[in-house]
Amino acid sequence: MSTTPPVLAAELALAWADIQRHHPELPDLAAPESLIGESSSACGTELSFERLLHEAVHGIAAARGVRDTSRAGRYHNRRFLAIAEELGLDHSEEPHPSSGFSLVKMVPETRRRYRMTAERLHRALQAHLAATSSDTKRSFRGPAARHGSSGGGVRVKAVCDCGRNVRVVPSVLAQAPIVCGACNQPFRIAEAVPAEAAGAAA
Helix, strand or coil: CCCCHHHHHHHHHHHHHHHHHHCCCCCCCCCHHHHCCCCECCCECCCCHHHHHHHHHHHHHHHHCCCCEECCCCEECHHHHHHHHHCCEECCCCCECCCECCCCEECHHHHHHCHHHHHHHHHHHHHHHHHHCCCHHHCCCCHHHHHCCCCCCCCEEEECCCCCEEEECHHHHHHCCCECCCCCCECEECCHHHHHHHHHHC
16 A cells, blocks of 8 residues: 555545545535644544544534634534534533533444444555654644644635635645645635735736
């Protein structure tokens, strides 16, 4: 199995598509590579199929126009939990004071449903980690890096010409263009769009 990031991105896309088969309202994963090399103390500290299901909850919430978090995306509220339960996730404990119902886990039925997909993604992740363990530029970032004062790991809104948008870490976008599957144009940091539009008008 190849250990290149594009292959891992493809495995993430396939796993996401499997979730979509059971939950058709889940939007497409515009940039699977944005999940590689990133961790979040609020959403889970490592990438896994369970983490992918967690991100799918946010995707469905966004599609429904449901505000499922507060406190800059850190506190996961009961609306998040309700959608998580639809996707086969459970939170058996009291909500965490700072992250709420964030640390949801797959129930046994969900583990059985996605067993083969989860195992395939796990193998791809293990191969990728083994290949990049000595490469500090591409290693997983800890929560401090993502939420630190520098803001280097905080997601920002990126948009494309057709109006679609995705939340990405700027450093991930700087590594290589993330291309929209709908219009084949690269996503750009949203704040830069008005200035470009103004320059085109001039």
